[in-house]
Amino acid sequence: MSTFTSTSNSTDAKNGNVDGTMSATTMEATSRRPRLSGMTWLVWRQHRAGFWAILAATALSVAWMVYQRGQLVDFLAGYGYPGKDLSEAEGAFQQYDDAFRSVAFGLQVIPILLGVFLGAPLLAGDLENGTAKLVAAQSMSRTRWLATKLALTGLVVLVSTVALSAVFGWWWNPVKSEVTVMDWTSSDAFNNTGPVLFALTILSVFGGVAIGVVLRRTLMAMVVTFGFTAVVQLVWGHFLLSLGNVITVTTNKGVSSENAFPSLPKGVYQIDESYLTGAGDLLGWSTCSGAESDQARELCLKKADVVGWSVDYLPMSQMNGMQWFGASILFALTAGVVAFLFFWGRKRLV
Incomplete structure (x- = not known):
């Protein structure tokens, strides 16, 4: 027996191992890593392409807005703001104003895009291709399957929209009081900061899920969801100013x-x-x-x-208070949609 083998066996014996093998406790400690399992793993794996695409797009957008914020702060410092009025900057500020408006437009279409491409197919696809029947035949209940689907989807929507709205508000904050940049009551500013972006998006997504459950056809659900999200945006914009105290x-x-x-x-x-x-x-x-x-x-x-x-x-x-008041109304509507989904799902989600 070589010296190396002898030493190894001797060490293993001291540690309570047999034949130089790693103990079960050590193997458990080594392999213990946080990971998804069961129904959560199944749902994530099924929709991981869409989830990862949303999170990746969010990360890129956040990085770009952080860069733009740095550029804006440098410009304002060099220009002498707030000592000098931005109206005197003429065309020098135009590129920053254009950046605000282009990003604001992109953020405003997020509820529509996620409602149509994430919410509508979430369950409609399973009902159309028969996956729902397969899940119903397993030991897991339909309620748990539905809850896991909604919870993971809601978590992805929460992380992405909160990150985007927080960074957009941080970017806009240095010129927040300048109505010539963005009027705070406009949809560009009001809907893309605070809790409103998440509230509008989660209502659109879960509304799309409900439409998909009722129609049971993916393409039809996506078309109807597009109309639903557009109407939500129009109604929200119509009543926006009534959220405040004149x-x-x-x-x-x-x-x-x-x-x-x-x-x-x-x-x-x-x-x-x-x-x-x-x-x-x-x-x-x-x-x-x-x-x-x-x-x-x-x-x-x-x-x-x-x-x-x-x-x-x-x-x-009043902006912050109006946003939270309006968001609470949207959250209440979303809760109603979720209650409908569980009521419908217990009887007809197969």
Whole structure:
């Protein structure tokens, strides 16, 4: 017996091993790694191409926005902002403005894209090709299968949209108060920061899943889901401003004198402005606009008893609260869709 063999056997014996083999405990410690198993592994493997594509696209987009943010900060520092107004930058800021708008557009189509290409086929494909019947024949319940599908899909959507909205908001933050860059009430800014992007996307995706479960045909489900997500975006945009509390400010210094118009905080979204009469009535700002001269206009306003302005606006300070309030409504609708899926799935998901 060689010295090497002798030494090895002696060492193994001291460690409680037999014939120089590794003990079961050591093998368990070596092979113990975090990994998916069971139904979670099955669902991930089935949809891993789509999941990885989403996560990879998210990583690339985040990296590009981080780079753009660095470029923006360097430009603002060299330009002397906020000491100098960006309106004086003329075309020098145009490339950064274009970058904001192009990325904002891309983020806004995420709910539609994921709803159509991730949500609609998620279960419709299994129902169409018979995979659902195979799963139902196994020991795992349909409820667990459905829950795992929704949970993994929701997790991927959460990670990707939260990362994108957080970095986009961080990129926009240095010029957030500049309405000429992006008005905070516009869909470019409001829908792509805070919780709104995730809320819109998860409703679109799970709505697509529900449509696929009912129609049971992948292509048809994708077409209907496209219409559904488009309607969601339109309805959301229509009611967006109603999420805030409108503030009204009035003056009684006339309408033509210096400082007659009320002073508004920076970054506000002005909803309406009207003439205010001595009796407290409101007249449209076009009142007396047909007067032939300034003197005639003054006489017209005096005859109408106009004493000042009334302005309705939403301050930027309400943005975060409006986003969470709106997102809570979208989350409630999503919860309703999920409840429908489990109710339908227990009886007809085969």
